[in-house]
Amino acid sequence: MVRLSSRSVLIGLCLATQQIHAALTVDLDSPESIKQAASQVAEDLLTFYRGDEPGWVPGILPGPPPDGDYYWWQGGAMWGTLLDYRHHSGDKTYDDTTTTAMLFQVGDDRDFMPGNWSASMGNDDQAFWALSALVATETGFTDPPAEEPQWLSLAQAVFNEQTHEDRRVPSGNCKWGLRWQVYPTNNGYDYINTIANGCYFNIGARLARYTDNATYGELAGRTFDLMERLGYVDKDWNVYDGAHLPDCTDINKAQFSYNAAMLLQGAAFMYNFTDGEEVWRNRIQGLLDRTLEVFFPGGIAFEPSCEPGNCNADMRSFKGFLHRWMASTAILAPFTYDTIMPVLKTSVAGAVVQCTGGDNGRFCGFHWTTGVFDGKVGAGQQMNVLGGLTSLLAANPPLTNSSGGTSVGNVNAGSGETKLTQLPDITTGDKAGAGVLTAAIIAGTLGAFAWMSFD
Structure with missing residues (x-):
């Protein structure tokens, strides 16, 4: 069991149990105070979004570089952050903006593959939009009009396409690893990374739980097994970034929090889905x-x-993902709750103290351990603190299609080239419409995310 030093605990408790007097003021012992502070962080986050203004593209943050700071995937990640905030706070201010933004980016095949982003399209990029669609599905976010693609079907479309052999390594030591990039012409096509594979694992685990379809879970488990076999997750539970073809042995041992948190949350969904199987515990x-x-x-x-x-x-x-996904782990795998939640509270206390920047004196920086605003604002910094505050409000497990979820699925969602074969449904009357996925397409397992900015 991990132990923090007594000095770290003392400092953290002092921060977490007292009202924090900074430009962003919050009492971390009061859910209402947390919600109020989070609403201010969300408001400031949306100042970086211009997609609802004339001449700008709905759904995305300004970019990609050099035209702006942000890649396409970060727009998807932002909507997931706001959906989590909406669910835990009850604030519906951004509902219309979120729906318009996400549906604008679904693409012609209703699979989060808009053609104008093909030059930099990674499997991880596509997956982050699917993850946000899953947040919408699992939190009971308002369903789109019937003629529009539905949140669950969008996630299924991405999973189907990423399961197809065209996205994967056909043979050798890396067999069935999911490539970082979708198209052979893109830099990074030969990189088999943890985030792409980890996203697939996470999506599969969540689809298994939501639809009660064991085949999604089998594919998720196979993916985790592959990442362990390749050494992306080592015997000490370090999570590394990825490796290259031909044999995936040149492991990039950089450790990023979103890789570890993506796998942790996915494992928690699998633990919950399997009624506490020891391997997932x-x-x-x-x-x-x-x-x-x-x-x-x-x-x-x-x-x-x-x-x-x-x-x-x-x-x-990354810090926002880390906090959000650890919080959901605490809910889905309750044996972790007493370990995770005090750490998140101490960390968020450190985050809020440094939110003293910007014209309004409450924008946040990236460096939380210093207690001082670092002089740099951005959408990522706001997403981090919003995710942190939201994590402290986590209480109820995500919905499933048998516990109040309403989103309609389509097991054949996705483009014709990468569609999974539909087999008979595991359960009858499945509102989500999830059939058993064919395992014949699969022949390996995955890895996880690598950085688009490595190009």
């Missing part, structure tokens, strides 16, 4: 212990592979 415990050691060295979130050096705009959004 052990994986959760190993990943959690190492995550706390690597990414909370003093009790406050820290990104060791780039901080305090030069984290790019992608990396400056």
Whole structure:
């Protein structure tokens, strides 16, 4: 079990149990105060979004570089962050904006593959939009009009396409690994990374739980097995970034929090779906212990592979994912709750203290351990603190199609080239419409995310 130093605990408790007097003022013992502070962070986050203004594209943040700081995937990640905030706070201010933004980016095949982003389309990019669609599905977000693609079917479309052999390594040591990039012409097509494979694992675990379809879970489990076999997750539960073809042995041992958190949350969904199978409990415990050691060295979130050096705009959004996905782990795997939630509270206390920037004196920086605003604002920094505050409000498990979920699925969703074969449904009257997926297409397992900014 991971133990924080007594000094770190003392500092954290002092921060977390007292009202924090900064430009962003919040009492972390009061849910209403947390919601109020989160509403201010959300408001400031949306100042970076211009997609609802004339001449700008709905759904995306300004970019990609050099035209702006942000890649296409970060728009998808932002809507997922806001959907989580909406669910835990009850604030519906951004409902119409979120729906318009996400549906604008679904593409002609209703699979989050708009043609104008093909030059930089990664499997991880597509997956982050699917993950946000899953948040909408699992939190009971308002369903789109019937003629529009539905949240669940969008996630299924992405999973179907990424399961197809065209996205995967056909043979050798890396067999069935999901490539980072979708198209052979893109830089990174030969990189088999943890985030792409980890997203697929996470989506599969969540679809299994939501639809009660065991085949999604089998594919998710196979993916985690592959990442362990390739050494992307080592015996000490370090989670590395990925490796290249032909044999995936040149492992990039950079550790990023979103890789570890993506796998941790996916394992929690599998634990919950399998009614507490020991293999998933052990994986959760190993990943959690190492995550706390690597990414909370003093009790406050820290990104060791780039901080305090030069984290790019992608990396400056990771802390929010870390907090959100750890919080959902605590709910889905309750044996972790008493370990996770105090750490998140201490970390968020460190985050809020430094939110003293911008014209209104409450914008946040990226460096949380210093207690001082670092002078740089951005969408990622706001997403981090919003995700952190939201994580402290986590209470109820995500919905399933048998516990109040309303989103309609389509097992054949996705483009014709990458569609999964439909077999008979596991359960009758399945509102989500999820059939058993054919396993014949599969022949391996996955990895996870690598950085688009490596290009």
